[in-house]
Amino acid sequence: MITVTSEGRTPAVPEGAGSATGYGAPTASWRRRALTMGAEEEYLLVDPVTRQLRPEAQKVVSDASAELGERVTTEITCYQVEARTDPHTSLAAFAEQVRAMRTAVVRAAARHGLRVVSTGTPVLPQPHPLAVTDGPRYARSVAMFGALDDEQTICACHLHIGIPDADLALQVSNHLRSRLPQLVALAANSPYWQGRDTGYASWRTLAWARWPAAGPPPHFDSTAHFDALVEDLTATGTIMDRGGLYWDIRPSHHVPTLEIRAFDATPTVADTVLLAAVTRALVATALADIEAGKPALRPPSDLLRTACWRAARDGLTGDAVDLHARRLQPAATLIERMLDDLRPALLHHGDLDTVTTGWARLRTIGNGAERQRAAHRKGDSPSAVVDALMQAVNAADQACD
Template sequence: MGLHGEELTFGVEEEFFLVDASGQLVPRGPELVFGTEERGGELQQELIRSQVETATDVCRTAEEVLGHLTRMRADLAASAAERGLRLLPSGTPLLPKSSHEITQKERYREMADRFGAIARSSATCGCHVHVEVADRETAVRVSNHTRAWLPVLLALTANSPFSGGAVTGYRSWRHVLWSRWPSAGPPPMFVSLEHYENSVAAMLRSGAMMDRAMLYWDVRLSDNQPTLEFRICDVAATPEEATLAAVLIRGLVNVALRDVADARTPVIVPDEVLRANLWRAARDGLNGSCLHPESGELVPVWAVLDELMAGLRDALRTTGDLEFAEGMLARLRSTGGGGDRQLAAYRTRNRVTDVVDELCV
């Protein structure tokens, strides 16, 4: 429950690659966006012409989120199929020689000019979760309380082990690539909203960001909605996994709101340690290890997830999400995360095209 007992609304944005029958990226994202009828939610162009983005309506339940995500993927996939194309939910492209053409919008052209190869090679797909936190000062404090859990959220959603047709040795290569942006990474600890805004202003003055929309921290305050936005996740292989990330993040925000109200001190993880732990989570994924947020000991990701669930259980029960979350986590214990499943599909015949066939909607 929220600070005053109300149910927090939330929503999810997903980015996808557009590929041909063989799995190569195709620069027809704008065509697909303009040619697909919107039945709720929103379709958007992205920096790279071979990408598209969906955004759900504002939701109150896991069922609503899952329904929106499932329908929007199906609609986009059907529209793509009419054009001989497929929708690929992977954090990075799977095949080499893929198209990284910049979408012809003035802002995107300026980004490509200013940031060079970082922009032109930033073909990555993430999943962003917005959770209602209307007061911006409170949102900054919630960010402080949730940042220590970012590595386990990354490990849970890691779904990008390939790059250019090769195995990278990481479960989330997207995270590694995205970290090259000068405004990316985990948010610092902030003492106030003023501290947050002063940091953003300084980054703008430095030229590390072209505008406030380029604030790419893993958690940031939305400038357009009364929400806190979590940007740590790879795009999920399935709508169910994206919904799982969303309900766990909403649970974290609910608990953080309670902790803020009770003036509890957040777990403080130094920036350099948090970055190291995010690297470890990106490398190992769900079945690997990461540093425990409080003890700093290297432990299995599943042990941290179990502890996270113990802390969220009451909040998830209150919002009606507990049964869904427990069921999905049980499924992932059996099947492995998205990155693990991509690698399993590849290892059958050592063909990346098998992974494409496994993933495409």
């Protein structure tokens, strides 16, 4: 079995891994394997009365660690909490741990008079200057990147899929690049910034893209190509180290996983579970294509970047860029086409019903961005959006079972 381990934890050596680095060639067809998945979720802490951000992350993390141990930690600002799951092959077990993880953070926050929201960007204007978490790495980042760190109250959901071979992980990355626009659209949950509607479904995607090594990753010819680029980026002061590779897809630098980072923080457990199932199926499909010798679609970098921009702007509504035909198609049509392509992998992992139900749910109620805007229309204020996010963060949702 392939083993995926959450960031910051010592990985178990995968079966069949024969090298000292923990990477090894697969010993059986990927079509017969159950890929593991793990998630990192980032949340914001808010005051239940003012709905403003509150810099109490250290207190909440200390409290929540009684239940979650090292799976809960702080982030760059004092308004954010990050929590991680263990690796799972069962989607049901993954869903249950995401739910329990959120419950632990919500309860810890409540004990300090706070509430938790899961959104890609804060809805109301953020404090200035930002309260940055103590630590040499964060201090170095602020000194190195200046005002870019002023916008780091943005939150994401990162999904890890277990691949114990470094070269294979990069090949999968090459195959997944062209799917990034659909993933951005599915997960879009950040229409508001500084108290106003940005006109984008995922403003976090635009804010994150300003970093020097962010957005869609390059197409890599080999691990040597990847290593040389990382060395150049580090030598030129573009990144501090490999942890500063903020591409939407990247091989983890210390655990045997491929990390997909294109997702806004999700409003509900059901949203995270849907994204996890789709992502695992994408990776499994890519592995099967690689095994069959099928080349990755390689759109021009500028066109891929444009497609991601369009997805961040429009989400599931309107048109999206069809990277095969190089023209516009309805966004929902492209996602349904992708889900059709993933059907064998979804069946293999037993996830087809969950994804079918989850996609039908999004077609009915919209992605996170559409739900935030609906809350604003209903309550006629940004505060109503924060209230809806507080209610959604740990709500029981049968769609994720």
